[in-house]
Amino acid sequence: MKAEKRRAIPMKVQRDVALDLCRDLMRKLGLVEVDATIEFDLDHDPALELRAVNPExxxxxxxxxxxAFLVWRPRQEHRVKTTGRAGASKLAMVNGDAQKIAKNRQRAKKQAERDAARAALPEPPPGRMKAKPASRWPKRPLRSRNSFEDRRSR
Structure with missing residues (x-):
């Protein structure tokens, strides 16, 4: 009987084999316990909401x-990267993608509020120029150190 024709390896099988190799390497390097079960997640690095978006x-x-920006991570490391490292309490999550995203959203919200407030201000009349601000420099010239030394030598 003739063997079947050679077929391409399905992507799911390729992925599973690669993840098994990663598990074995992590165990051999001592990054995880030998009997620990490791589940991997595919992580966007940097997170999608932290990337620039083409407006067009x-x-x-x-x-x-x-x-180049997709990384296989153990599920626990992915969770830490996303939610942050817990401090003394659950409220003290720091350096996580979720915290950075929230900070960016807050900045954008405040910027939008400032822009709206600026747009609501009345514009000055077109022919009138703003007054020049008063100078904070003294009107008399400053003496240099050399002038003080010159007086002492007289």
Whole structure:
């Protein structure tokens, strides 16, 4: 009987084999316990909401499926990267993607409020120029150190 024709290896099988190799390497290097079960997540690095967006196309820069910015991480490390490292309490999460995203949203909200307040201000009349602010420099010339030394030598 003739063997079947050689076929391409499905992507799911390739992925599973690569993840098994990662698990084995992590165990051999001592990064995880030998009997620990490791589950991996595919992580966007940097997070999608922290990437710039092209205003014309609406696509992320770099693209969200760019292989150079996708990283396989153990599930626990992915969770820490996303939510942050817990401090003394659950409220003290720091350096997580979620915290950075919230900070960026808060900044954008405050900027929008400032822009709206600025737009609500009346514009000055077109022919009138603003008064020149008063100078804070003294009107008399400042003496240099040399002038003090010159007086002493007289």
């Amino acid at each position: 196309t609406g696509k992320h820069q770099p693209d969200q499926h760019d292989p």
